[in-house]
Amino acid sequence: MFSKFPTRREFLKCGKLSLLFFLYSCSNLPNKVKIALQNSFYPESFKDTIPKDWKQEKINFENIQLQKNRNTIFNSDFTLINDGWISSIDFSEFEKINEYALFENLDKRSIDFLGSFDQNLRSKLFPIGVVPYTIIIKNNKELITSARTSWDFLLSEKLTGKIIFPQSPRIILSIAQKINSSNSLKKLKSQAMLFDDKNMLNWLINSDAIVAIVPYSLCSKYLKIDPRLSLVFPSQGVPLMWHFLLSRSNLNNAILMKWIKSLENKSIVDKLVSQGWFLPFNSDYLQSKYKTEMLPISGPSEKCWENSWSFPVLTNEQKINLKNIWNESLSP
Template identity: 25%
Template sequence: MTPHFTGSTGLSRRRLLQLFGGAGLAALAGCGSTSAAPRLLAAKDGIPRPWREALPSPWRFLPTSSMDLWADAELEQPDLLALSDGWLDGIPADQLQALGAPPLQRRLDAKARAFLASLPTQRAAQVLPAGVSPWVMIARRREPWLGAARRSWDVLLDPALQQRIVLPASPRWVMNLADQLDGDDPLPRLRRQLLTLDDRQALNWLLKGEARLVVLPLQRCMPLLKRDPRLTAVLPQSGAPLHWTLLVRPAQTREPLPRAWVEQAWSEPMASSLLRQGWRPPLSRRELEPAGQSIPSRWRQLVLPDPEIWSRCWSLPPVPGSERNQLVQRWTQSAP
């Protein structure tokens, strides 16, 4: 899940700071849960359904559709949170505790280890990458620029796509992607291409014909891709940003991480089911290859791309507090 705003203009400075994790996030501290059953809080689409439904008793799943995950966490006081990496900067380190899961962390592949290495040491000990999904471009199959899309993200600057692109509602994400594009100062050029920033309704913009290209994590669009043969998804040869599903333990809980539940997601037969949904356990390709055989050939390069392409995929780095004002200023100055 990505922190959202509606549209691409009219954002207050305070709201931008919130989006960069600088202010306004509800604290997770407080008394422990009064419920006897431990609880996992996550966005409704935050974790794949088969894995969610395998949550062992007595654990309970608490879905949220709120745009402020932390407000829900403050209210519910859960024992475990599943969230995307886009939320991570906003939670103070003292509101989480170490996961205490060395056996799981030792199994992580190079991408997951690199993601953790980008975090401060204390934060890295508090986070378990549970799964990953690449951000992909979704469009109709007959678009003439799909060949360019398969090469790189530079297709986003194609004049034919002016004001027909929907990107995630995250200034940080858009700026990071702009930094991967060729040319001088691509951020203002990219923003002029946008119809809106709206990952919640991106597919609706595409289906209505108002957008020609939208960008979402593969796990979010795979169900529609399977149902609608008019649509296709593209992971460029140049690589893609990665959307991480993370598990964290709030500071107040005494409930240990349900390690067997995580191991179930990383093992057969669950791993095959999750891969088919566009959600990849953070394990080595060698470990995933047997499960990958169950993926239909037309999706395999999206879920398990060639190692060369996967090596070019990247995680968004954390945003130090000292840099948030600079990012707000850069975003404001790049407005069309």
């Protein structure tokens, strides 16, 4: 028992015991769940749904070969990735995820898309969002009517050198295939002002460009602050960008399922849709978002959704073929 005024030795002993107790307590706390994601791909409304006690780790798939980026993914419980970067991931590092009961919540669109992947990839990919590309038109109301029908309007003479395209030959080729014209790819590329994925909207706003083709989730805030911009989804369909969740651990299944289920809250669904993010689940309320026009900004019509297309992983032969088609379109 300590005296009324403890000696220096007794005080130090008490301090050591307190420190040991603190370290023991910390060692028994569960590790924080970590989720790796490339920040710029996700609207704020989606990032806000991630549980507050999870740690969001920033990655950049453009630097996927950097050791730091690989280490971040390796040390995270979950990783978010879009379909354009799937080939950059080592799937041997991830666990099967579609054996969860959550798989039953997926809608037909996402199940069909998963079916385009081989079994190893399919079992480790959980679709968590689909984002339609959209056409942004600046100060040209007369183009809107034709743009709502098909992609043919992109070959208009007034758009020569005035279009900002995604930096993806595959997306551009897929749009060219929808255009009713011979040599459509070569003609389409001749309309380009530039190809850019990062600053396309800044270029559109601050240059002579008239049209930009961008993911819906990246442009909603610009539409609210710049009245010159109009949003169009051709009824002919649009390219779709899919986002997937991957898991490195089976230890957090219950935590993961709780988060996924929370996304179906109606107020969350409404916020996500208002920023261009659609959940690929089969609940009636979620599916209604694919069938109506959203105000004040119009989203894709039901017909546009029906005609839209996705991009499964290319085989090596398909990659070579795509490269050859793209290069041939460069020749005079």
